[in-house]
Amino acid sequence: QVTLRESGPALVKPTQTLTLTCTFSGFSLRTSGMCVSWVRQPPGKSLEWLALIDWDDDEYYNTSLKTRLTISKDTSKNQVVLTMTNMDPVDTATYFCARARGGNYYDSGKYFDYWGQGTLVTVSS
Amino acid sequence: EIVLTQSPGTLSLSPGERATLSCRASQTITSRYLAWYQQKPGQAPRLLISGASSRATGIPDRFSGSGSGTDFTLTISRLEPEDFAVYYCQQYGSSPNTFGQGTRLEIE
Numbered sequence: 001q002v003t004l005r006e007s008g009p010a011l012v013k014p015t016q017t018l019t020l021t022c023t024f025s026g027f028s029l030r031t032s033g034m035c036v037s038w039v040r041q042p043p044g045k046s047l048e049w050l051a052l053i054d055w056d057d058d059e060y061y062n063t064s065l066k067t068r069l070t071i072s073k074d075t076s077k078n079q080v081v082l083t084m085t086n087m088d089p090v091d092t093a094t095y096f097c098a099r100a101r102g103g104n105y106y107d108s109g110k111y112f113d114y115w116g117q118g119t120l121v122t123v124s125s
Numbered sequence: 126e127i128v129l130t131q132s133p134g135t136l137s138l139s140p141g142e143r144a145t146l147s148c149r150a151s152q153t154i155t156s157r158y159l160a161w162y163q164q165k166p167g168q169a170p171r172l173l174i175s176g177a178s179s180r181a182t183g184i185p186d187r188f189s190g191s192g193s194g195t196d197f198t199l200t201i202s203r204l205e206p207e208d209f210a211v212y213y214c215q216q217y218g219s220s221p222n223t224f225g226q227g228t229r230l231e232i233e
Contacts, residue, residue: 047170047213049222062221096169102176102217103158109217111160113181115169
């Protein structure tokens with residue numbers, strides 16, 4: 001059974017750095033082809049893909065946010081961590097982690113077959 | 126990046142009716158790398174379709190996907206009460222992955 005769960009602060013101040021952790025089970029990031037991604041959704045709006053890390057430690061980022069994002073993994077703990085610097089009120093959103101599959105092998109183009117429940121992050125002073 | 130435009134924005138139908146949702150891309154989506162998701166309030170998206178037409182595990186066969194190039198369709202053959210939700214398409218053929226703005230399927 002595949003599960004993912006996001007954890008992190010519910011409230012951050014403008015200019016601060018956000019750190020979110022995705023803890024997953026039911027699969028391993030040691031397995032060839034496995035990837036984990038972060039996707040966010042502002043209140044009442046659509047979804048935005050942020051970043052992806054694969055089994056081979058390749059990192060991929062949405063170019064619009066690339067300078068602010070870092071994704072990393074701890075395979076032994078089954079965790080993926082996302083950091084986003086210089087937070088702004090427009091970054092207020094529910095942040096999801098998701099298992100990413102399919103597409104081309106060494107490429108960020110993936111669909112998302114299992115999702116965490118999401119964590120709402122509000123940016124406000 | 127590829128922009129996905131979904132139509133209609135809102136679709137009002139009754140249980141038992143057929144729903145047809147459209148997703149149009151600003152450029153050709155390679156290899157039919159198009160997915161559909163269902164999202165209910167307060168929940169994460171749920172994968173319905175990948176590869177334009179392959180149903181995900183556990184998805185009822187009343188859900189079907191079709192299309193290629195720039196035009197894709199999600200069809201729900203006979204609406205059940207639990208199908209009323211927001212539906213998103215997503216392309217993964219070109220980086221970055223992008224999502225449409227969503228179609229809200231509501232009970233008429």
